[in-house]
Amino acid sequence: SYQRQQLVLTAWERSRMNADVKFGKRTSLPISMQRKSLPVYAMRDELIQAVRDNQFLVIVGETGSGKTTQITQYLNEVGFGNRGIIGCTQPRRVAAVSVAQRVAGEYGCKVGEEVGYTIRFEDRTTAKTRIKYMTDGMLQTEALLDPEMSRYSAIMLDEAHERTVATDVLFALLKQAAIKRPDLKVIVTSATLDSTKFSEYFNNCPVKHIPGKTFPVDVLYSQEPQMDYLEAALECVMQIHINEGAGDILVFLTGQEEIDTCCEVLFQRVKNLGNSIGELVILPVYSALPSEVQSKIFEPTPAGSRKVVFATNIAETSITIDGIYYVVDPGFAKINTFNSRAGMEQLVISPISQAQANQRKGRAGRTGPGKCYRLYTEVAFREEMLPNTVPEIQRQNLSHTILLLKAMGINDLLHFDFMDPPPKNLLLRALEELFNLEALGDDGYLTKLGLRMSQFPTEPTLSRALLRSVTNNCSEEITTIISMLSVQGVFYRPKDKQQDADNKKVRFHHPYGDHLTLLNVYNRWQLAHCTEEFCTSNYLHYRQLRRARDVKNQLHTIFKKLRLPIVSCHGDPDIIRKTLVSGFFMNASKRDSQVGYKTISGGTTVTIHPSSSLYGKEYDYVIYHSLLLTTREYMSQVTAIDPNWLVEAAPHFYKIADDQSESRKKAKITPLHNKFSKDQNSWKLSSIRASREKV
C-alpha cells in the first residue's frame, strides 16, 4: 500500500488536470433556482413556524433534500441570526467544511464571514458569522466553557442518525441547556426514520417529515460471497462503464488507502480500454483530502463521459453527489471499536448494518431509477448484518468524553440522561484509565490535573504528556511529536524504489525509536524550509507534513491561551522519553524471548510492527502509541524506555518487583494489581456514582 500511494498522486494529478479542463465550462441552474428546487423548500414556512412554536423539533428527510444547507439559511432569513449564532453540527470534519463552503456560496459571502465553520485545529468564523457549521466534537468542547450555549439562538444537531459519541452527549447537554434558555431552539435532523425515539427523548416534540422525491432502485446481489471485495468492486465498475447506460457511479470503500489503490488501479485499466468507450473520470472522497479536490466531485459530468466516485461512508448521508445512477456496495466500513481484550480502541473493518446498506442503495435513486450492486449475498444481508448500527457510545473508548463531562460538573454518570446509556464495562474502563492518569481522584472527582487535561482537545493520554512537557521543559519537542502522531504515515515506498526509500528512511531513524524518529523528520524538514522537494527526495508525504505543521500551530495556540510556555530541551532524548512515558505508561511492554513482547499490564503477546525503526532491535522495555490488529497484534510507534521511568511516572500503577532472583541491574516492573484489586470494585462503583449526595 505504501508503494501505490505515490503512483496514485501522479495519476490523480493527471486525471485532475483533465477534469479541470473539462469542467471549465459547466452549465447549471442559477443558485436561487437550485435552492427552490430542493424538497425542503416546499416546507419552508411550515418548518419556520414549527421552530417558532417549539423548543425542540425533529426533522426527518431523505439525504439530499436540503436539510443541512437550507434550514440554517431559512432561520437566518427570518431573523434568528440577529439573536445569536445559528449553529449546525456535523459528525465529520469534511462535511462541516464542504457544507460551509456551499452555503457561503449560496449566501454570497466568503467562508468565515456570515457563514463559517469550526473544526478541531481550524476556526473559520468571525464576529460577523451568523451561520456556523462545526463538528459535534467542537460544540461539545464549547459546552465546557458555556453550558448554556449563550452565543447561539438555534442549534441544529444534524446527521443525528449517525449517533456519534459527541452527538449523543450533546443531546443530553442541549436538553439541559434548554431548561435554562427558553429562547434556545434545538433542531434534530436525521436521514432515517428513527423519529419516535428522538421525539420521545426530547419531551415528545413534534416531528416533521420532508417528503423526498426518490426513484426506484434495483438491487443486484452477488451470487456467492466475494473473497476480495476491492477486486470485485473494480470489476463491477468496469462492467457498468462498458455495458450500462449513462449515469455516474458511487463506490463505497472503507478508507483512504483502499480508495487511493482503487483509483490508481482503475486508472491503469481504463487507459487500456481504447477510444470506443466514453471517458471515465475517477474521483476520490475521504476526509484527509484537500478541499480543492473534494469540490470536484460536485461538478456535473461533461456529456459523453461518466464519473466514478470512490468514497468512504461519508457519502452515505453527509455529502450528496448529484447524478449518481449506480451504487457499488461491498458492505464494509471502518469503525472505531473498543477492543476489550487488548484494552484499546481499534479501527476495524466491519460489515455495515442493513440500515446503512439501504441508505447506500438510496444514493442511486435521486436523479432517476438506479441500480445498486451489493457485493454480498442476499442471505448475508438478511442474516449476517445487524438491522441498525450500534451507537458509538456503546462501543468506543469514552475516557475523553467522561473527562469533559466531569469537567462540566457532571459526576453522576449512571443517572446522566443518555438516549442510550453506554454499557457499564465501557464506563468503568474509561474511569479506570482516567484514574490511572490521575485525572480523577479516589472520590471519583476531577483532580486539578484532570481539569487542566480537559482543556486540550486531545486524548487524555496525550493531554497528560503535553502538560508534563511543560514541567519537563520540552513542550517544543512534545508538541512536534504529537502533531506527527496525529497525521498518519509520513513515509512512503514506491514499488520500483523500495531500496532507495528504505535507505533514506533509515537516515531519520533514532536509535531509541519512532517518536524521536518522527521528531527528526519534522525538524529536518523545517531546517530545509519545509519544502516539497525535501519531501520528494526523502520519500515523505508533503501533505501529511503540512498537516502536522498546522496541528502543531494549533497546539501552540492552545498553549498560549492556557498561558503555558513553549520550551525546548534541545532534543534531549531522555527528557523527551520520560515525558512520553508520563502519558503512555499504560502502553508498556516487556521483551519476552519466547514470543517477542508482552504488555506489562495485560500480558497480551505483541510484536513490534515491521515499519518501526525499532524493528529487529533488542530493547527490554518499550512503550507504544497504539496496537494494530492484523494477522498479529502489532505495536505501532514504539520507543525504548528505562523501566524505572514507569515507576517514576506512575508509582500508583507500577512497582519494582521484589523478586530476588532477578538481576539487580534489570529492574523488574509489575503492575500494582494487589493494591488495586482489593478495593478496585468499590472504587469503581463509587466513582460512577461520584457522591451524588455532594452535588
Ligand code: ADP
Ligand atoms: P441533506 O442535508 O438533506 O442531505 P443538503 O442540504 O446537504 O441535503 O444538500 C442539498 C443539495 O444541495 C444536494 O442535493 C446537492 O445537490 C446540493 N449540494 C450540497 N452540497 C453541495 C456542494 N458542496 N456543492 C454542490 N452542490 C451541493
Ligand code: MG
Ligand atoms: Mg445533510
